[in-house]
Amino acid sequence: MTGKLTHVESIGEAAAWGCGDSAVRRGRYGIDGGAIVVPVFGVLQAGLAGTVLWAIRHRRRSIARLASIAAMAVGGSAASYLYSTWRGKFAVWTEVLDELRLRGNENVLDVGCGRGAVLLLAAHRLPEGKAVGADIWRRRDQSGNSRAAVEHNAVVGSARPSRPCRR
Numbered sequence: 001m002t003g004k005l006t007h008v009e010s011i012g013e014a015a016a017w018g019c020g021d022s023a024v025r026r027g028r029y030g031i032d033g034g035a036i037v038v039p040v041f042g043v044l045q046a047g048l049a050g051t052v053l054w055a056i057r058h059r060r061r062s063i064a065r066l067a068s069i070a071a072m073a074v075g076g077s078a079a080s081y082l083y084s085t086w087r088g089k090f091a092v093w094t095e096v097l098d099e100l101r102l103r104g105n106e107n108v109l110d111v112g113c114g115r116g117a118v119l120l121l122a123a124h125r126l127p128e129g130k131a132v133g134a135d136i137w138r139r140r141d142q143s144g145n146s147r148a149a150v151e152h153n154a155v156v157g158s159a160r161p162s163r164p165c166r167r
């Protein structure tokens, strides 16, 4: 283990005020794989775009075609990656947690809670239980992960709604 394992507690109580999963999504959850992911995709795209331009200028059609295909593949991968980290994983975890059919009085431990995405989705299902998150908050695994980020997201996701919640 490269860091000190620490934890946040009693998220369940705070998060129980919110509108459930949609309230949790109001938080900020960073990028899985760390902030390095975006510049890596950016550099790849810039390199491929430069190659396409060079190939067109020098009438190297097959290189231009190959580089264009690679650029589309990289663009698609970037879009899919960011969709998964910002939206897709919430849909998957919502399904997984729903399938658990929690009664609402359980204790849940989320090891590797990051910025609290799964922890808070679980906490909303535990009005009488408790959700505890533990993490070493390693930045290369998720950008901006910290205990403070979890606590911030718990507050954002648990603000009393101005309109009645619809689930």
Ligand SMILES: C[S@@+](CC[C@H](N)C(=O)[O-])C[C@H]1O[C@@H](n2cnc3c(N)ncnc32)[C@H](O)[C@@H]1O
Pocket (backbone or CB within 6 Å): 001, 005, 029, 032, 033, 089, 111, 112, 113, 114, 115, 116, 117, 118, 134, 135, 136, 137, 138, 139, 141, 142, 145
């Ligand atoms: C990809 S993030 C996912 C975070 C969160 N579960 C989510 O879905 O947003 C993985 C998290 O696991 C944490 N982690 C990695 N190794 C760990 C370990 N040995 N013990 C506790 N946490 C760990 C990282 O710090 C990071 O926050």
